[in-house]
Amino acid sequence: MNYRHAFHAGSFADVFKHAVLCRILHHLRGKPGAFRVIDTHAGAGLYDLASGEASRGGEWHEGIERLLAATLPKDTAELLAPYLDVIGALNERGRLRVYPGSPAIARAWLRPQDRLIACEVEPQAASALARHMRGDSRIKTLTVDGWTAFGAYVPPPERRGLLLVDPPFEEEADFHRLSHGLDVAYRKWATGSYVLWYPVKGRSAPEALAKRLRRLGIAKILRAELSVAPPSDQTRLTGSGLILVNPPWPLESELAALLPVLAEILGREGRGSFKLDWLAGEA
16 A cells, blocks of 8 residues: 555544654653654655645545544543644644644654654655754754664664654555564664554454564564454555554553544444554563
């Protein structure tokens, strides 16, 4: 598949991924020490939901628009507040026009001492990313293949931080690159946190990925998946997953509360579902 950020901005997969990202950034900010975010496949950073790319599939209507229209339980609203506040700050009240990609979300959480490295290789997206992040001395944008970041940019000088991997999955080999890249990075930076995104279009590829990850000898790996419908064909994404290495200790309980609500709100015709389990560690 080809998961281009601009075509899927604000989709259910973005809602899931970015809500979890904000929970992790919230916990990173809970300690005074500086941290660094390394975003390997950053995209353009900000997305106009009226653009031709975002309008082509209109996925944000079934993602962020549906979430914003929902009446949330109090505990869920509190968990989602860090994410929804970032979106609210970029849009006029009651008018959703702009959706932030992961670099813009990370930027909203940076303190003066924190840093962000955002990598993007596709020329148009890289140019837009540099433009959107311009003028912020805490952020460095790089026009490089994000897969090189696993070895090139870890460990960061701050020692604390997050490596976010959200590739386009243009090739089936990307599943293998995820496990191999994590192995390379973890050997250099065992204390870092990692978020690896992947599509769910059936069980074979995600389970093969999980099997490889279990063999890496990493102490703590939490897996979370959200599906809005059972897999039906190869043309439309109905589920996605996150591999969370060294997650903040409250994250499992937060996801246990958050995922059922997201599955209910974002599920198509009541067919939403989720998975939350440990591949290594806490289970």
